Amino acid sequence: MTADIIDGKAFAAGLRNKVAGHVARLVADHGITPGLAVVLVGDDPASDVYVRSKGRMTKAAGMLSVEHRLPADTTQDDLLALVARLNADRAIHGILVQLPLPKGIDEARVLATILPAKDVDGFHISNVGLLAVGQRAMVPCTPLGCILMLREHLGDLSGLDAVVIGRSNIVGKPMAQLLLGENCTVTLAHSRTRDLAGVVRRADIVVAAVGRPCMVTADWIKPGATVIDVGINRTDAGLVGDVDFAGVAAVAGAITPVPGGVGPMTIACLLANTVTACCRANGLPEPMGLTL
Known part of the structure; x- marks a missing residue:
């Protein structure tokens, strides 16, 4: 068996095109331009690359892109004051504070200061709670991207056995909630799970999000399963995922590559969330194809 390759790069390009179409209609029909503000504190190289990419793609979609680059010695009070100004700015519909923040700044407090309606990262505790009880929420971008690709590839996910490896607040936990919302039978596995390989082996859907290079091997995978590899690990051989791609691709029915x-x-879903937030803020119908 040779797995189908789920092309996230192509899927993301299609999603960004949908976003751009919705933005054009918002501008033409209502005179509204969705606005995304990104705040970067410090000079972390990886964060800098990510923020520049976000800004470029936001502008390409026809949206307002605002960047606030603050020095590493910015105080927590100054950062909170900036977030408060962005909360009050009606031209800004989405706010993203790039993580990690420098030492001495309480990330939880900063994220809690962002208005839930503008929390396009989906990290605010209010959005976390709404997602947990199945109500309308801003959904974290990476899990949202995973579920959109799974829907596209598999169609109806109802009744499938899904295993999420990793219980982070950013990916693992919200991913499990989204799969429950699709009526999957969900196991959230982690470092203390007994017989992890055996647990994973029964799954129709495997989502690996642990940050350990090539941890998931072919003998863990049920033949024909769909494997979503969230991991991005820098090694001497280059970027690799949490899944041994070559080995697992020989067993799985479908798999996502790393990179690509x-x-x-993730960025495509950030743009989609910003358009959704804009529509909600202006009492307009939520755009089809961008939300769950």
Whole structure:
């Protein structure tokens, strides 16, 4: 068996095109331009690359892109004051504070200061709670991208056995909630799970999000399963995922590559969330194809 390759790069390009179409209609029909503000504190190289990419793609979609680059010695009070100004700015519909923040700044407090309606990262505790009880929420971008690709590839997910490896607040936990919302039978596995390989082996859907290079091997995978690899690990051999791609691709029915799988979907979903937030703020119908 040779797995189908789920092309996240192509899927993300299609999603960004949908976003651009919705933005054009918002501008033409209502005179409204969705606005995304990104705040970067410090000079972390990886964060800098990510923020520049976000800004470029936001502008390409016809949206307002605002960047606030603050020095590493910015105080927590100054950062909170900036977030408060962005909360009050009606031209800004989405706010993203790039993580990690420098030492001495309480990330939880900063994220809690962002208005839930503008929390396009989906990290605010209010959005976390709404997602947990199945109500309308801003959904974290990476899990949202995963579920959109799974829907596209598999169609109805109802009744499928899904295993999420990793219980982070950013990916693992919200991913499990989204799969429950699709009526999957969900196991959230982690470092303390007994017989992890055996647990994973029964799954129709495997989502790996642990940050350990090539941890998931072919003998863990049920033949024909769909494997979503969220991991991005820098090694001497280059970027690799949490899944042994070559080995697992010989067993699985479908798999996302690294790079070119889940990664491109994260920014595309950030743009989609911003358009959704804009529509909600203005009492307009939520755009079809961008939300769950």
